[in-house]
Amino acid sequence: MDKVLVVVADIPVTLEMALYGAAALVAALLFALVVTILRQSALRHEATLEAAAASAEQLRANFTELIADRDSRIRDLDRALLHERQRADHLVGEERDKNGELRSELAAMRTRLDEQARQNEMNLKRFVDARQQMTDEFKLIAGEVLQTHSETFTKQNREQVDVLLKPLHEKITEFHQGLIKDRSAMSEQIRALAESNLQITTEAHNLTRALKGNSQTQGAWGEMILSTILEQSGLREGEQFITQTSHSGEDGQRVRTDVEVLMPNNDRLIIDSKVSLTAFEAFVNAEDETREMHLRAHIASVRNHITTLGDKAYHRAAKSSMDYVMMFVPIESAVATAIQNDVKLVEFGMSRGVMLTTPTTLMTVLRTIRNVWDIERRHRNADEIAARAGALYDKVAGFLATMDRVGGH
Template sequence: MTEIAAFSVAAALAAIVLVWRTVKEKSALAGRVSALEKENAALEKDKAVLESRVAIMMEDVAKAEERHRSSVEEIRRMNEQYLADSDARHRKDMDVMKEQFKAAAAEIASMNSREFREQSTAGIADMLAPIKEKFAELDRTMKTSHTESVKYNSELSASIRLVMEQSRHVGEEARNLADALSGRSKVQGDFGEMLLKDILKNAGLQEGLHFISQGVITDSGGHEVRSEEGAVMIPDTLVFYPDDTMVVVDSKVSLTAFNSYMAASSAADRDRYAREHVESVRKHVDELKSKDYASYIPEGKRKVDYNIMFIPIEGAFRLMLDEAPLLWQTAKNNNVLIVSQMTLVIVLNMIQMSWKQSEQEKNIEEVYRTASELMGQLQGWMSSFVDIGTSLDRAVKSYAESKKKLADSRQSVIGKIGKLESLGLSPKRSRGRVRISARKTGPESVIPKELENPDME
C-alpha cells in the first residue's frame, strides 16, 4: 500500500513537471512569434518606403524624358532653321556675284574687237590668272563651309541619338544612385564622378584628349597653379574643345539630405530635409564661386566664364527647383550653372553648337572678304584693259601717220628712192643693209612690197 502511494506521488510530480515545461515552451514560442511579427512589420514599412522612393524616381524619370524630348525637338528645329537660313544666304550671295560677273563680262566684251582678241589672248590669259585663282579660292571656301555644316549636322544627330540612348538607362541609373546615396559623402562624390565620366564617354568624348578627370591646373610653364590659400587647383573634370575652349564640371554636391528626404515618413521630416538639401546645394554653389577655377586657367587657353555644377539625380535637381526657384538664377549670376543628368549632355552640345556657328560665321566673312578682293581685282583689270586698248589705238594711229610720211607723196622717202631708181641706181643688200649702186639694165624696185601701195587702210 505504501509503495502504491509512493508511485502515485511520483507520477503526480512527473505530471506537474511536464505541465510546467509545456507552459514554459509555449511562453517562449509566444515571445518568438511576437518578435517575428514586429520584425515583419518593420520590413513591410521599409518595403513601403522603398516602393515610394522608386515610384517618385520613376515619376521623375518620366518627367525628365518628356523635357528631354522637348529639348531634342527644339535643338533639331534650331539646327534646321540655321541650315535653311545659311543655304538661303549662300544662294543669294552667289546669285548677286553671278549677276555682277555677267555685267562685268558684258562690259568687257563690248570693248573688245575680233582682231584685238586674237592678238591679245596670251596677255589676257596672264591677266585673268589671278582672278581665276581667286575664283578657285572662293569655291574652296564655300565647299569647306558646306562640308563643315554637313559634318556638324551629322555630329549633332549622333549626339541626339546618344542622349536618347542614355534616357533608356535612366531607371537603372536611378536605382544605382539610390543605393549610393545611403553611403558616405566620399561614396557620393565617387559615384557622381563615375556617372559624369560615363556621360562624357557616351557623348563620344575621349578621356585625356577631350576631357580629363581630377586634372591639376598648370600654367604655361607646366607648374601647378595654386589658389590664394595655397591649395592646388584640381577640378573634378575639365572638358576641352578643338578651339582651346575649356569648361569646368563639378560633381561633388552632397545628397545626404536628399536621401533623408526620400526616406522620411512624415511631412515635417520631409520639409526639414528639403530645406537642408537646398542649403547643401547653396553651400556648394558658394564653394565653387570662391574657388573660381576659370580665373586660374592658363593664359592662351580660351575659357567659358562659369563652372557647371552637376547634380547626378533628376529628383534632387527638381527638389532644389521646387523648394528654391530663385537659387538656379542666383547661382548663374555667380557664374555657376546647375545641371542635372538629363540636361548635362544638352548643355555641352549647345556650347559646342555656339562655337560651330561662330566658325560658320567666320567662313561667311571669309567668303565676303574674298569676293570683295576679287571684285577689286576685276575692277583694276578692267581699268588696265581700257588703258591697253587706248595704247593700241594710239600705236595704230602713229603707225598710220609714219607710213603716210614714208610713202604717200613724191616728196616722201619712197618717192625719192623711186627718183633715184629712175636715174639708174639699184639696191644691194648686204648683211641686212641696203646699198645703192649703178645698174646697167632694167629697173629693180627698192620699195618693199608691203609699201608699194601708199594708200592707208
C-alpha cells in the first residue's frame, strides 16, 4: 500500500517538472528568436548606415570636385583677364609712344624749317642790302659821269648801261622771288608732310590683309609706297634720284638697286624696299597661345631681309661713300614691334651695313636732302650773281676809263 502511494505521488512531481522544462524551453526559444530578430535588425540598420555613409562620402567627393573645378575656372578667367589688361595697356603704350615720336619728329622738322627760314631771310636781307648798295653806287657813278661828261653821254651809252644792268636786276629779282616762294611754301610742306605720313600709314594698314601670303605682290606694293614717298618729297626723278639702276657687284654679278638718291657732292644714298608682312599679320591676329611663335617668325623675317640685303652690298657696287644701305619697310608698326622685341636688331642691321627706315623717317631724310639741294641751288645763284656783278663792275670801270680818256681829249 505504501509503495503504491509513493508511486502515485511521484507522478505529479514529474509532470510539474516537465511543464517547467517546457516553459523554460519555450522561453529560451522565444529569447533566441528575439535575439535573432534584433541581430538581423541591427545588421540591416548597420548596412543602411554604411550605405548612407558611402552615399554621403560620394556626395562630398562630388561637391569637392565641383568646387575645385569652379576654382580652376575662376583662376583661368583671372589669368585671361589679367593678360588682356596687360595687352591693352601695352597697345595703349605703343600708340602713346608712336604719337610722341611723331610729335617729336614734327617739332624737329618745324625747328629745322624755322632755322632755314631764318637763314633765308638773312640771305635775302644781305642780297637786298648789296643790291641797294650797288644801285646807289651805280647811281652815284652814273650821276658823276653825266655831270662830268654830259656833252658826250649819248643815248647809245645809256642803252649800253641799261643792257649791262638789266640782267643783274632780273637775276636778283628772280632770286628774291624764289626766296619768297620757298618761305611761303615751308608751312605747306610741314602740313603736307604730316598728311602724307598719315595717308601712307593708313594705306599700309588697309592693304595688309589683301597682300598677306603673296611675296611678289608684297614687294611690288612696297616699291609703290617708296615711289609715292619719293614723289611727295619734292625730289625730281632723273636729276635728284634714279630708279632700277644696274651695277656690277663685287663678285662680278649684275645687281639692280631700287632707288639711288643723288647728292650735291656727286655721292648717292641707296634705298631698297623690303616687305616683311606675312608673319607680322599672323602675329597681330593670332590667339594668345600662338602670338609668341608668330612674333619670333616676324623678327626672323626682318633679320633675314637684313642679312640678304647686307650680303648684296649695293652701296659698294654703286660706288657710294656711305657705308650702309637704307632698308625701307612700309609698315611703321611692323618695324616698331620688331625693334621693341629685339633690342639688338638696329645694331645687327648696322653691323651688316643696313639701316632700317619707315615712311616717316624716310620722308624726313628725303626732305632734308631736298633742302640741301635748294641751298646748293641758291649758293649757285649767289655765285652767278657775284660773277655777273664782278663782270659788270669791270665793264663799268672800263667804260668810265674810256669816258675819262674821251674827256681828256
